[in-house]
Amino acid sequence: MNYNYIQTNVDGYIFSLTLNREAKRNAFTPTMVNEIAHALAEADADDRVKVVVVRANGPVFCAGMDLKTYQDPSLDQQNPEITNRTISLGEVFDRLNKPSIAVVEGDVIAGGFLFILGCTYVLAKENLNFKLPEVNLGIFPFQVLASLVRVMPEKKALQLCLDGEPFTTSTAKEYGIVDDYLVDERLRDLIASFENKNTYALQAGMEAMKAIRGMDSKGQYDYLLTCLSKLRDKEEVKKQIADQLKKD
Numbered sequence: 001m002n003y004n005y006i007q008t009n010v011d012g013y014i015f016s017l018t019l020n021r022e023a024k025r026n027a028f029t030p031t032m033v034n035e036i037a038h039a040l041a042e043a044d045a046d047d048r049v050k051v052v053v054v055r056a057n058g059p060v061f062c063a064g065m066d067l068k069t070y071q072d073p074s075l076d077q078q079n080p081e082i083t084n085r086t087i088s089l090g091e092v093f094d095r096l097n098k099p100s101i102a103v104v105e106g107d108v109i110a111g112g113f114l115f116i117l118g119c120t121y122v123l124a125k126e127n128l129n130f131k132l133p134e135v136n137l138g139i140f141p142f143q144v145l146a147s148l149v150r151v152m153p154e155k156k157a158l159q160l161c162l163d164g165e166p167f168t169t170s171t172a173k174e175y176g177i178v179d180d181y182l183v184d185e186r187l188r189d190l191i192a193s194f195e196n197k198n199t200y201a202l203q204a205g206m207e208a209m210k211a212i213r214g215m216d217s218k219g220q221y222d223y224l225l226t227c228l229s230k231l232r233d234k235e236e237v238k239k240q241i242a243d244q245l246k247k248d
Contacts, residue, residue, distance in 0.1 A: 001042075004077050005032035007057075008039050013050040013195055015043040015098075019115075022058030027066035028111065029076045034084045037092045044097055050202060051194040052100040054119060061128075064110025090143045093118025097206040098199075101190060103182060110134060110141065116177065117147035121190060123182040124169050130177065131166040151176045198240055204231045 001008070005028075007018040017039055019026040028036075043049045056062060069075045078084060089111065093100070102116045104124035109131050116122045134141045141161050148157035152175050160175070172178040180186060194202070208227045212220045231237055 001038065001081060002079075003035045003039070004079050005029065006035050006039060008042075010043075010046065010049065013048060013199075014191060015046070015049045015052045017043075017052060017054050019054075019056035019062060024066060025060040025063035025109075026056050026058060026112070027063045027069075028089060029066045029069040030073065030084050030086075031076050031078050031082070033087060033089050033092060034082050035079055036089070037085075037087060037095075038082050040092060040096045044095070044203075047199055049098055050197060050199050051191060052096065052098050053103060053191065054100060054115060055103045056106060059106045061104050061106040061108045062112030062115055063107075064112050088143055089114040090118060090147050094210065097203045097210075099194060099202060099206070101187070103187060104128065104178070105182065107131070111144065113141070113144045113177075114147060117144070117151060121180075122178045123180050123187055123190070124172065124178045125182045126169050128169045128172075129166040130169070130172045131164075132161055133164050135162060136164045148177075198237060200234055200237060201231060 003020075005019070005021045007016075007020045009016045017036070019028075019032075021027065021032065040052065043052050066075075093114065096118070100119040100121070102119035102122045102124075104116060104122060105128075106125075107129040108116060109129075110133060113130070113132065116124075132141050132144060145157060145161050148160065152160075156175065169178055169181065173180070204227055208224060212223060215223065232241075
């Protein structure tokens with residue numbers, strides 16, 4: 001697949017997705033969102049893939065939504081191989097049922113938060129700037145707020161959206177937005193930790209976590225018991241369990 005705004009690569013069990021709109025600080029357009037949706041769907045459907053690694057070219061990880069293009073769609077460079085649909089970037093990442101790692105080497109602004117909040121792990125360089133400036137522009141980061149409340153208390157998430165001032169990587173780490181500082185060895189070890197994990201178990205766990213949102217406790221346990229039963233019935237899982245029992 002030829003993409004306009006992203007680059008992708010599969011190397012064994014690793015699916016790499018790189019934002020590639022450096023001249024516009026990787027600000028996303030409707031086509032870019034649809035290309036990301038297409039790429040992540042491919043990663044989800046590929047049984048070889050166990051982890052998705054998200055990077056960005058250029059000094060800014062993502063400057064958020066390209067407001068000019070959203071106001072004037074004729075400025076967007078559509079991909080003839082993909083039919084554009086109206087879809088939220090937050091929803092795109094929520095549909096991914098494989099673990100994902102955001103490798104953040106540049107500033108994250110506005111809707112760019114949707115990339116990192118949508119990933120399972122976030123490793124970021126020290127001394128970056130994170131900023132939600134929407135309130136200063138007369139708008140509000142609605143989609144980001146929905147993602148923020150999954151990683152931090154509701155009150156703190158709202159305060160962050162109302163503030164509009166930049167904060168550093170260390171503060172993002174305190175908030176739970178960033179999991180750890182980006183160190184080559186840490187990233188390498190994290191990626192390698194998925195190599196021998198069962199793809200079906202990873203996917204089933206991700207799907208289950210999303211499905212139990214809003215369920216009462218009994219509903220959760222009933223549903224999760226069903227998930228476990230279905231997973232154990234898979235031939236690949238039976239074989240892995242049997243092999244492990246032989247080792248023990």
